[in-house]
Amino acid sequence: MKKTLLVGRHGVGKTTLKQALRGEEIRYVKTQYMLYEDWLIDSPGEYAEVHGLNAAIAIYSYESDVVALLIAANDDYSLFPPNCTQMINRDVIGIVTKIDKAPPERAESWLRLSGCKRVFFVDSHTGKGVDELRSYLRKR
Ligand SMILES: Nc1nc2c(ncn2[C@@H]2O[C@H](COP(=O)(O)OP(=O)(O)OP(=O)(O)O)[C@@H](O)[C@H]2O)c(=O)[nH]1
Ligand SMILES: [Mg+2]
Secondary structure (H helix, E strand, C coil): CCCCCCCCCCCCCHHHHHHHHCCCCCCCCCCCCEEEECCCECCCHHHHHHHHHHHHHHHHCCCEEEEEEEEECCCCCCCCCCCHHHCCCCEEEEECCCCCCCHHHHHHHHHHHHHCCCCCECCCCCCCCCCHHHHHHCCC
């Protein structure tokens, strides 16, 4: 699998998506530090939210093949500035999480504005959209 870094605000659903991608039991675990386990790198939301911690995200992006920016369908703001994907010299994808909670179009438009050419839509609780994402992340 391509090494994939999950980035997004606290509670957007990074760890839950990681569990769904791995076929693990879905259970709440607060991410307290960068978790680099085989092909998935899970980050705490605070690292994306707090300016002084952003460097950790940048450093781990160098370890990855793919950087995934996550926004939930029911989020009312985006952490990611327009065209910010230009700063990342890796394949960058967008993922709209919690598609069971709200229509995904607004989150999708924010991800596209940030520069994501490819956007996936997932509900990690039911697994909807997870197979398509897993197959994209498989090395060819
Ligand atoms: N309805 C719904 N809830 C979700 C989904 N994905 C995650 N959640 C819930 O959202 C909450 C936060 O999920 P986490 O996966 O812990 O979020 P996180 O991005 O890892 O958060 P941090 O570790 O704090 O950065 C949990 O209660 C999850 O069950 C989803 O697709 N649909
Ligand atoms: Mg987490």
